[in-house]
Amino acid sequence: MKNKFRKWTPYFLLTPALLYYLFFWIRPVFNAFIGSMTDFDGSFSLRFFIEVFKEPMFSAAFRNSVLFALISVLLQFSIAFMMALLLNKKFKGVNLLLFIALIPMAVPPAAVAILWKTGFSTFGWLNNILITLHIIKTPILWMTAQGFNALLFLILIDTWTVLPSVMIILLAGLQNLNKEYEEAGLIFGATKWQVTKDIIMPILKPTIITAVILRMIAAIQVWMISVMMFGYGRVPFLVERIAYYTDVVPMLDESYKMSLTYSVIVTVIVMVSVVLYLQVSKKSKKEVEI
Amino acid sequence: MEFLELKNLTKIYQKDIVAIDNINLTIHDGEFLVLLGPSGCGKTTTMRMIAGLEEVTKGDIILEGKRINDLRPKDRGVSMIFQSYAIWPHMTVFENIAYALKLKKMDKAVIKEKVLEVAKKASIIDYINRYPTQLSGGQRQRVAVARAMAVEPKLFLMDEPLSNLDAKLRVSMRTDLKEVHNELGATSIFVTHDQAEAMSLADRIVVMNTGTIEQIGSPNDIYHDSRTMFVANFIGSPSTNFIDVEIIEKGGKYFAKNDAFIFELDSKFNEGISKYIGEIVVLGVRPENFALVSNDNEKLFDLDVILIEPQGSHSIVVGKLLGKQMKIVTSKVFDLNSKGNMKVKIDGNYFIFDKNSEKRIY
Ligand SMILES: Nc1ncnc2c1ncn2[C@@H]1O[C@H](COP(=O)(O)OP(=O)(O)O)[C@@H](O)[C@H]1O
Ligand SMILES: [Mg+2]
Numbered sequence: 001m002k003n004k005f006r007k008w009t010p011y012f013l014l015t016p017a018l019l020y021y022l023f024f025w026i027r028p029v030f031n032a033f034i035g036s037m038t039d040f041d042g043s044f045s046l047r048f049f050i051e052v053f054k055e056p057m058f059s060a061a062f063r064n065s066v067l068f069a070l071i072s073v074l075l076q077f078s079i080a081f082m083m084a085l086l087l088n089k090k091f092k093g094v095n096l097l098l099f100i101a102l103i104p105m106a107v108p109p110a111a112v113a114i115l116w117k118t119g120f121s122t123f124g125w126l127n128n129i130l131i132t133l134h135i136i137k138t139p140i141l142w143m144t145a146q147g148f149n150a151l152l153f154l155i156l157i158d159t160w161t162v163l164p165s166v167m168i169i170l171l172a173g174l175q176n177l178n179k180e181y182e183e184a185g186l187i188f189g190a191t192k193w194q195v196t197k198d199i200i201m202p203i204l205k206p207t208i209i210t211a212v213i214l215r216m217i218a219a220i221q222v223w224m225i226s227v228m229m230f231g232y233g234r235v236p237f238l239v240e241r242i243a244y245y246t247d248v249v250p251m252l253d254e255s256y257k258m259s260l261t262y263s264v265i266v267t268v269i270v271m272v273s274v275v276l277y278l279q280v281s282k283k284s285k286k287e288v289e290i
Numbered sequence: 291m292e293f294l295e296l297k298n299l300t301k302i303y304q305k306d307i308v309a310i311d312n313i314n315l316t317i318h319d320g321e322f323l324v325l326l327g328p329s330g331c332g333k334t335t336t337m338r339m340i341a342g343l344e345e346v347t348k349g350d351i352i353l354e355g356k357r358i359n360d361l362r363p364k365d366r367g368v369s370m371i372f373q374s375y376a377i378w379p380h381m382t383v384f385e386n387i388a389y390a391l392k393l394k395k396m397d398k399a400v401i402k403e404k405v406l407e408v409a410k411k412a413s414i415i416d417y418i419n420r421y422p423t424q425l426s427g428g429q430r431q432r433v434a435v436a437r438a439m440a441v442e443p444k445l446f447l448m449d450e451p452l453s454n455l456d457a458k459l460r461v462s463m464r465t466d467l468k469e470v471h472n473e474l475g476a477t478s479i480f481v482t483h484d485q486a487e488a489m490s491l492a493d494r495i496v497v498m499n500t501g502t503i504e505q506i507g508s509p510n511d512i513y514h515d516s517r518t519m520f521v522a523n524f525i526g527s528p529s530t531n532f533i534d535v536e537i538i539e540k541g542g543k544y545f546a547k548n549d550a551f552i553f554e555l556d557s558k559f560n561e562g563i564s565k566y567i568g569e570i571v572v573l574g575v576r577p578e579n580f581a582l583v584s585n586d587n588e589k590l591f592d593l594d595v596i597l598i599e600p601q602g603s604h605s606i607v608v609g610k611l612l613g614k615q616m617k618i619v620t621s622k623v624f625d626l627n628s629k630g631n632m633k634v635k636i637d638g639n640y641f642i643f644d645k646n647s648e649k650r651i652y
Contacts, residue, residue, distance in 0.1 A: 180376035183343050186363040187370045188390035188441060198389070202380040 029267070036261040040253075048254065048261040061236040064151055068237065069219040069273070072155045076215055077208075079159070080166035085196065087167070088174040105164040113228030116157050117143075143229075150235045154225055161225075162218070166211050173207030174200070209281055213274055220270050238266045291355045293319040293477055294340070294445065299349035301335050309335040311501040312349070317479065322471050325481045326488040327498035328524070333481040334373075336498075337447050340479065342366050353445070369443035371451040375434040377422045383409070383433050384418045390441045404440055411470070412436035428459045435470060446471065446478040452487065464491055485525050489513070497521050514639060519648040522574045522641055528606060528617040530641070531580075533573045537566045546573050546642075550612050551591040559642060562652045566644075571651065574641035577606065577619040581637035589633035598624045607632065 039045040052058050087098050107115065119126045120142035127139040145153050181203060185195035201208065223240035232244050245252075245259035294317040301310040310332045317323050325333045338344035340351060342363035351358050358366055369390075377386055384405055391401045409415045412432040422430055431451065438446060451467070452460045468491055471478045482488050488495050489509040497504040497512060497520070505517045516522035522530040535546035535553070544555045544563050553573075555563060563571075583589050593609035593616060600623070607618040609632065618634065642651045 178374055178376065180372045180374050181378055183341075183363075184370070184372060184376040184378070185389075186343065187341060187368065188437070189364040189393040190389075191364070194393065199378055203378070205380075 032260050032263050032267075035257065036264045040257075048257045049265075051254070052258060052261050052265065057233070057236050057241060061238045061241050064235060065220055065222070065238045065269075067148075067151060068155060068158075068222055069216060071152075072158055072219045072222075073212060073215045075155065076159050076163055076166050077212055080163055080211070081170055081208075083163070083167045084170035084174055085200075087171055101167060102164045104161050105168075107161070109161065109224050110228065112157065112161050113225050117229055120153075150230065154222075154229065154235060157225055157229070158219070158222065162215065166215055169207060169211040169214075170204070173204045177203060205281065209278070213277065216273055216277065217270055220273065221266065238262055238269070242266070292316050292352075293354060295350075295352040296336075296340075297350040297352065299336070299339065299351065300347045301332070301339060301344065302347045308501055310339070313501075313503050315496060315503065315506070317477060320475055320477055321493040322468065322478045322480065322491060324488040324492035324495045325479065325498060326485060326492075326495050326524075327483065327504075329483055330500075331498045332501045333483075333498060334449055337370075337449050337479060337481055340445075341368055341370055341447055367444040368447055369438040369441050369445075370447040371431075371434045371438050371449070373450045373453060375430045375451075375454075377430050377433050377437070379422050382419050382421055383414060383425070383436075386422070386433055387437045387440050390437070394441075408436045408440045411439065411473075427454055427456075428463065431455060431463060435467065439470065439474065442474075443476060446474075446476050446480075448478065448480045450481055450483070453482070453484070460487070467491070486527065489525075497524065499524075516574075516641060517650050519572065519574065519643045522576075522643075526576060528577045528619070530574045530576050531616045531618075532643075533575070533611065533614070533616075534570055534645070535573045536570055537563055537568065539564075539567050546571075548612065553590055553636065555642070559652070563642065566651065570645055572643040572645050572648075574643055575636055576639070577617045579636060579638035579640060580618040580620075580634050582607075582618070582620055582622060583633045583635050586633065588635055590635040592631040593618070593634045595629055595632050598628055600624070 036048060037044060037046065039047055083101060087094060087101065104112075118124050122139045122141060122143070124142075126142070127136070130136045131139070142153065177200065181199055182195050185199045186192075190198065221239045223237050223243055226235045226237055226240055227243065229235075232240065232248055236244075239262075242259045242262045245255045245262070249255050296313060296315040299310055299313050299315075300308070302308050313336070325336060327333055335344060339346050342358070342361060346359050353366065378389070381389065387405045387408060388401050391404060396404075406415065406418070409418055412435050414429060414432045414436060417425055417429060417433075422433070425433065431454075434451065448467070452463050455463060464487055467480075480488075480491060489512075492509055494506060494508055495512050496506050499520050505512060505521045507515070512521060512525050516525060516530070519532065523532070533548065535548045538545050538547050538552075543557075544560060544567075546553045546555055591611060593607070593611055595607055595609040596615075597608050599606040599608065604619055604621050605624055607620060607624070609616050609618070643649065644651055
């Protein structure tokens with residue numbers, strides 16, 4: 001009797017959380033899937049998927065999202081890892097450096113966009129500085145950047161913003177690492193680079209995977225900085241399209257359905273990317289065999 | 291040419307923490323040298339400077355006639371067994387041992403042969419494909435030894451390699467380590483805070499204390515000819531008994547006197563002790579250099595016995611003399627409840643120390 005009760009206790013205690021998930025998480029997700037795959041009258045139809053795929057903005061948004069995710073994750077991880085390695089060393093002023101490196105974390109995304117927008121406008125502070133320093137003569141028209149340049153521009157701004165958070169995860173991992181692993185590497189003939197590649201990175205792999213997955217998910221879902229900097233439609237992203245249909249043209253008949261369909265597509269892309277990444281990183285473990 | 295020389299070696303951390311204070315030390319080719327001292331005396335720092343893991347503040351490290359202060363660790367020809375073993379957790383035992391050889395771009399078949407050879411020597415051949423988490427502490431220790439052996443170093447550095455093992459394993463591992471050393475003919479520097487370990491392993495012991503060297507010598511030298519009170523106290527278990535005595539002279543003979551006894555000093559001390567007449571010095575007597583006597587004529591003093599610690603082959607008698615604890619080792623077997631007074635005399639070697647400098651008086 002008592003045993004049986006014990007067995008059910010954890011489930012009982014979890015009930016509020018489970019209910020929460022059921023109503024506020026699983027139900028809307030489920031509804032979104034259903035909604036994207038039905039017509040207005042409720043019958044099964046892939047009409048909105050076809051409409052989404054036919055939209056000229058979709059292919060641009062898809063390409064931009066993928067490129068943004070690939071380039072920004074790679075860039076952010078590499079820079080953050082180097083910064084973490086540096087900040088993990090003990091030298092004078094390392095704490096001050098860490099403090100400075102963390103500043104962007106304190107700036108909210110909307111403020112980031114404003115900061116950069118005012119900086120990059122034709123007569124903004126960046127052109128001012130460059131002209132004062134005689135590096136350029138006439139202002140550069142940053143804000144009129146098109147296509148890939150505009151995308152790169154957004155990647156740089158995003159990188160500036162999220163670098164500290166990626167770095168702090170990696171730094172925490174590094175600080176937990178037994179220093180003697182690294183020193184043993186140096187004694188047994190490895191260069192600093194070989195120690196990083198063969199010893200630190202493999203041991204740090206769980207932390208690296210966490211950091212990369214968090215970044216990847218956020219990068220696939222990027223939209224706000226694009227809208228803040230360039231407005232809707234200039235540099236489209238998948239999630240930017242969702243915002244577009246719910247915020248800009250909510251009155252159209254199919255707006256709701258279109259945003260549901262985009263949501264489902266983004267969800268699937270995120271899940272597939274994460275699974276693929278986990279698969280790839282698991283494989284790379286076998287690399288160090290005899 | 292000496293194998294390894296430390297000249298005026300000094301290490302200062304953060305501007306004012308003097309970890310190593312101007313030490314000089316010569317290590318001979320092929321010897322097993324033990325750095326011994328209490329925790330925090332600078333043993334690890336010394337070893338890390340030799341390995342190249344710690345920058346030298348001042349002084350020189352000279353290996354086979356060449357100054358190596360600025361050489362990278364990998365270019366020094368040393369290998370190290372770390373206190374935490376530092377076996378890389380993401381590599382199997384095989385990979386751990388093979389890694390250094392791979393970096394040397396050795397042929398795959400040669401690597402395999404070499405790894406298997408040292409694994410056999412270190413008795414870990416059965417676990418060769420396991421990961422470190424699947425090994426016991428003793429097995430990990432052996433992996434660390436095998437990894438260090440595989441690179442055929444000029445110099446083995448071992449930083450308290452046995453301190454994480456249980457008492458029995460520690461004793462059997464130290465025999466194995468000594469065997470490895472003898473077989474390879476390499477030079478070894480071994481760090482420990484355990485004096486028994488140092489005594490049983492070392493060709494020579496370097497006793498360290500707060501960043502300086504107290505004494506260098508063979509285990510027997512260090513034990514029977516301790517130069518300072520620190521060494522006499524640190525080496526030996528139980529450690530040396532220290533008794534304050536006043537030096538007096540009577541008819542050309544010198545005596546050590548306190549409230550409990552008066553003891554005639556050996557004539558070999560005559561010269562050194564003469565300037566201490568009327569002063570308090572410290573008499574140091576190792577526990578086995580006391581003897582229990584039955585005859586009142588023979589006794590030097592009565593020891594107020596508190597308890598007996600039986601050790602099987604011998605007993606430790608713990609007692610009090612003039613309020614201070616004393617320990618005497620005797621081969622006699624006692625009833626555990628033996629209490630009361632025992633008659634004691636000094637029977638064998640004893641030291642006399644200057645009370646201020648804590649150095650020996652000869
Ligand atoms: N990185 C460091 N920074 C500051 N002080 C240190 C550092 N490493 C060691 N020390 C100090 O140097 C002294 C010697 O340390 P160590 O060589 O580790 O002693 P041992 O190995 O004999 O126990 C100690 O007082 C210790 O606190
Ligand atoms: Mg130490």
